[in-house]
Amino acid sequence: MKLDILALGAHPDDVEMSCSGTMLAAAAAGKKIGIVDFTRGELGTRGTPATRAAEAAAASRVLGLSARENLGLPDGFFRNDREHQLPLIAAIRRYQPEVVLCNAIHDRHPDHGRGAQLATDACFLAGLRMIETLGPDGQPQAPWRPKTVYHYIQDRAIVPAFVVDISAHWPGKWASIQAYGTQFFNPSLDGPTTYLSSEEFSKFLEARAREFGHMIGVEFGEGFTVHRPVGVRDVTTLL
Numbered sequence: 001m002k003l004d005i006l007a008l009g010a011h012p013d014d015v016e017m018s019c020s021g022t023m024l025a026a027a028a029a030g031k032k033i034g035i036v037d038f039t040r041g042e043l044g045t046r047g048t049p050a051t052r053a054a055e056a057a058a059a060s061r062v063l064g065l066s067a068r069e070n071l072g073l074p075d076g077f078f079r080n081d082r083e084h085q086l087p088l089i090a091a092i093r094r095y096q097p098e099v100v101l102c103n104a105i106h107d108r109h110p111d112h113g114r115g116a117q118l119a120t121d122a123c124f125l126a127g128l129r130m131i132e133t134l135g136p137d138g139q140p141q142a143p144w145r146p147k148t149v150y151h152y153i154q155d156r157a158i159v160p161a162f163v164v165d166i167s168a169h170w171p172g173k174w175a176s177i178q179a180y181g182t183q184f185f186n187p188s189l190d191g192p193t194t195y196l197s198s199e200e201f202s203k204f205l206e207a208r209a210r211e212f213g214h215m216i217g218v219e220f221g222e223g224f225t226v227h228r229p230v231g232v233r234d235v236t237t238l239l
Contacts, residue, residue, distance in 0.1 A: 001067055004031035006097035006146070008088075010115035011041045011075065012056040013180045017205060018152040019101050020063055021166025021173040022222050027064050028169070034067035035060070036091050038115055039075035045194045047182030059179035062172060067095060076111060080118040088122040090133040093141040100146045105225060108155040116151055120227070123149050150224040153208075160223025162230060163212045165239060167219040170209065177205065 005026050007015040015023070015035050023033045037056065040049040047055070053070070060068045071087050078084050092100070102119035103112040125131055127145025135141045153160060166173060177184060182191070185202040195201060212221030216239050232238065 001034075001095060002032070003034045003066060003095040003097045005033045005099045005101065006092070006095050007033070007035045007152075008038070008100060008102040008115070008119045009035065010038045010078075010103055010109070010111040011044075012037045012039075012052050012070070013041070013059070013177070013183055014103060014112070014115075014154070015101070015152075016059050016063075016173070016176040016180065018104075018154050019222050019224075020059075020176045021169045021209070021220065022101065022152075022164045022224075023063055023065075024169035024172045025164065025166055032066045033063070034065050034095055034097075035063075036068070036088070036095075037070045038073045038078060038088075038118070039111070040070055040072060041075055043075040044183065046191050046197060051182050052180075055180040055182065059176040062176040062179055078111070078114065078118070080114060080121060084118060085122045085125060086131075086133060088118065089126045089131060090135070090141060092123060092126040092146065093133060093144045094135060096144045098147050100149045101152055101224070102149060103151065104154040104156065104158060105151050106156065106158075112154055120149055148226075148230075150226055153212075153223045153225065158223070158225060160212065160215070161226045163216045163221040163223050165213070165216060165218045165220075166209070166222050167213060170220040173209075173220075174206075 009015040041052045042049045103115035106113045185199045209220045212223045
């Protein structure tokens with residue numbers, strides 16, 4: 001299945017927290033969107049890999065994804081090396097996205113920065129003909145390189161290169177985050193309090209989206225960084 005936009009995340013819920021509004025806006029415009037999670041989040045303090053998988057499935061329905069899969073890389077211990085690049089290369093070739101959205105270039109969680117570099121390198125390597133991978137049917141895959149790779153912004157404050165207006169899609173974004181009932185603020189659920197599960201963190205997520213929106217004169221936004229300047233054909237289409 002060919003996708004227009006493929007979002008990559010080190011953990012289930014990375015995409016929902018950071019760029020799900022952008023994904024919803026793309027879907028509303030008729031684009032096909034999907035997610036590849038690197039790990040099952042098995043090191044998380046709350047919930048289990050099984051509950052996390054069920055939550056990811058619920059979030060996928062909210063987002064209207066055309067595809068979602070989990071590579072099953074080791075949470076906390078995956079590396080940007082050949083062993084971990086190859087399954088991601090195969091996924092990129094399978095979905096043939098035009099645009100890839102991936103983790104922040106540096107962040108509070110070390111998996112995020114590592115995930116950013118893994119994604120960037122895999123997107124380049126996926127275009128090299130001499131790297132061989134097989135598809136689900138056991139047949140050799142053709143090389144594919146996305147046109148652009150953008151990094152969403154997560155916990156740490158990073159100045160965005162551009163901001164996407166997600167004002168119309170904030171309710172959907174919030175619903176996708178709330179699908180992870182074991183991970184975020186949920187007063188009806190017993191369990192240890194974590195950095196993510198505090199009420200303050202939920203307020204931060206909304207405040208961050210409002211801050212990015214304020215930067216471009218809208219209510220809610222999502223910020224991204226790039227490795228090279230973004231080109232435009234018509235300056236009159238800018239907000």
